[in-house]
Amino acid sequence: xxxxxxxxxxxxxxxxxxxxxxxxxxxxxxxxxxxxxxxxxxxxxxxxxxxxxxxxxxxxxxxxxxxxxxxxxxxxxxxxxxxxxxxxxxxxxxxxxxxxxxxxxxxxxxxxxxxxxxxxxxxxxxxxxxxxxxxxxxxxxxxxxxxxxxxxxxxxxxxxxxxxxxxxxxxxxxxxxxxxxxxxxxxxxxxxxxxxxxxxxxxxxxxxxxxxxxxxxxxxxxxxxxxxxxxxxxxxxxxxxxxxxxxxxxxxxxxxxxxxxxxxxxxxxxxxxxxxxxxxxxxxxxxxxxxxxx
Numbered sequence: 001x002x003x004x005x006x007x008x009x010x011x012x013x014x015x016x017x018x019x020x021x022x023x024x025x026x027x028x029x030x031x032x033x034x035x036x037x038x039x040x041x042x043x044x045x046x047x048x049x050x051x052x053x054x055x056x057x058x059x060x061x062x063x064x065x066x067x068x069x070x071x072x073x074x075x076x077x078x079x080x081x082x083x084x085x086x087x088x089x090x091x092x093x094x095x096x097x098x099x100x101x102x103x104x105x106x107x108x109x110x111x112x113x114x115x116x117x118x119x120x121x122x123x124x125x126x127x128x129x130x131x132x133x134x135x136x137x138x139x140x141x142x143x144x145x146x147x148x149x150x151x152x153x154x155x156x157x158x159x160x161x162x163x164x165x166x167x168x169x170x171x172x173x174x175x176x177x178x179x180x181x182x183x184x185x186x187x188x189x190x191x192x193x194x195x196x197x198x199x200x201x202x203x204x205x206x207x208x209x210x211x212x213x214x215x216x217x218x219x220x221x222x223x224x225x226x227x228x229x230x231x232x233x234x235x236x237x238x239x240x241x242x243x244x245x246x247x248x249x250x251x252x253x254x255x256x257x258x259x260x261x262x263x264x265x266x267x268x269x270x271x272x273x274x275x276x277x278x279x280x281x282x283x284x285x286x287x288x289x290x291x292x293x294x
Contacts, residue, residue: 003115005064007035009053009086011077012042013069018093019046021068021104025091028108032115037062039077059084064267066111070094071187075242078144078264087121087265089114096281098186101272110269120268124183124199125223128260129241133253142260143241145184149229149255150176150209152236152248157212159233164225171232174211179204179227179257183264184242186278194218198274204257227257 008029012018022042029036037053058065059081067074067090074090081088090100091107102110113119129147131139151158161171180189182197185205190196194207195218204227207218221227231237231253239255240246249255279285 003032003034004117005115007061007063009037009039009058009062009065011039011065011067013073013093014041014045016046018068021093022046025107055080059086062086064089066091067100068093069100070097071099074099075144079242079244082126082142082262082264087267089267098281101277102269113269114267118270120272122199122266122268124264124266125181126260126262126264127181127257130256131239131247131249131253132256133250139247141241141245144181144264145187145242146178146180146189147239147241147257148176148178148188149237149239152238154236156235158237161230161232163228164221172208172211172216175209177209177229178207180207195220223259229255
């Protein structure tokens with residue numbers, strides 16, 4: 001039987017601990033008739049020099065990329081492959097694993113089902129971000145999880161204003177602000193008391209970080225909106241995207257965010273459920289026990 005994905009790339013956390021799982025999965029895929037490519041830095045870190053490829057070769061040639069690691073590894077792979085539209089599946093060898101939903105113990109069974117065509121594909125939105133200084137474009141990038149404008153090394157509050165589709169919303173003094181996609185709503189934004197957004201919800205969440213007023217609350221806005229955050233006053237401010245791209249922001253700079261025309265496709269094995277994943281990762285079933293009977 002011809003596999004649903006003929007050429008499969010393996011991308012792993014850059015630690016020797018994944019070597020055994022990677023080799024096991026590589027041989028399993030080959031046994032199913034797949035051609036296997038191992039991302040170059042992954043191969044170097046686990047001492048495997050066979051069939052290596054850089055991200056460009058993976059993007060141009062792979063039908064599927066399987067990521068072994070945690071959400072950080074998945075984020076890095078997604079950012080490198082988004083322009084190629086290669087679908088991604090994740091085997092969790094990290095901690096929480098909101099995006100890497102295949103348990104290590106179920107790796108062969110789940111990947112086997114995906115190769116047999118028994119899978120679901122879920123499309124996730126990204127943020128397109130620009131940092132503008134006067135009339136100059138300082139930085140353009142994308143974010144799968146979030147864009148974060150925050151205070152720098154001096155630890156002093158920054159002041160910024162927010163506009164949605166050109167309409168003034170508020171001016172706030174705070175440690176910063178997170179703008180999260182639905183995927184990122186279970187990442188940094190969650191720890192800042194932001195809302196959890198189901199991936200199919202067409203929205204972004206704006207979550208203030210330690211605001212100087214008690215009335216500042218997270219707000220969800222349409223992902224068709226253009227969000228503009230202007231830095232009004234700051235001694236030291238920085239912006240980062242998924243924890244990767246980082247640049248200093250100066251007083252008067254603007255962070256402009258909109259939904260990207262690109263998207264990420266996640267491949268899920270049979271039985272995947274977003275809310276079941278939340279129950280497991282956030283331990284809702286443990287913390288919400290039924291009340292005792294009278």
